[in-house]
Amino acid sequence: MILFHMQEIIRLYHTLPSCASLSIKIHILQILELFFQADCFLENTISSKEKDSQNKLKKVIEYIHENYAGPISLPDLAKICFMSPNYFCHYFKQEIGKPPIAFINEYRIQKACQILTDSELPVSQVALSVGFDNFSYFIRKFREYKNVTPTEYRSHL
Numbered sequence: 001m002i003l004f005h006m007q008e009i010i011r012l013y014h015t016l017p018s019c020a021s022l023s024i025k026i027h028i029l030q031i032l033e034l035f036f037q038a039d040c041f042l043e044n045t046i047s048s049k050e051k052d053s054q055n056k057l058k059k060v061i062e063y064i065h066e067n068y069a070g071p072i073s074l075p076d077l078a079k080i081c082f083m084s085p086n087y088f089c090h091y092f093k094q095e096i097g098k099p100p101i102a103f104i105n106e107y108r109i110q111k112a113c114q115i116l117t118d119s120e121l122p123v124s125q126v127a128l129s130v131g132f133d134n135f136s137y138f139i140r141k142f143r144e145y146k147n148v149t150p151t152e153y154r155s156h157l
Contacts, residue, residue, distance in 0.1 A: 005031045056081040057095055068108050069131045074100060108132060109145045116154045123150045 078088035132138035
């Protein structure tokens with residue numbers, strides 16, 4: 001049946017009767033109808049396993065966003081997903097593209113940038129308010145993500 005419609009499209013294209021474009025469109029639609037009837041188009045559905053995986057990740061990211069100012073441990077994040085810490089690290093990196101610690105640090109640096117922009121807090125206080133208890137580690141990570149120190153960042157605003 002599809003072959004018939006294809007042959008008709010080719011014939012109409014070469015003979016160009018007055019209503020060729022309309023007839024060609026009709027045949028194309030009939031071909032599409034045949035494909036739909038044969039279930040050739042798969043529905044874009046997410047399996048329950050993929051949904052569960054997405055929900056777990058969503059819960060982890062929400063937890064990070066709500067608790068970034070305090071200590072966040074891998075075992076705590078792994079518990080949210082009912083996984084071992086080692087497997088959780090592998091899973092998170094596979095799904096997000098970076099290890100959980102890198103994700104947390106990047107989010108904390110984003111928050112630090114907001115505070116540096118919106119306030120006059122000392123840089124050491126900013127570090128503490130976004131969850132970095134080691135000031136030199138904060139400076140190192142800030143430079144790693146922003147290519148400037150927090151003080152330089154603030155002065156460029």
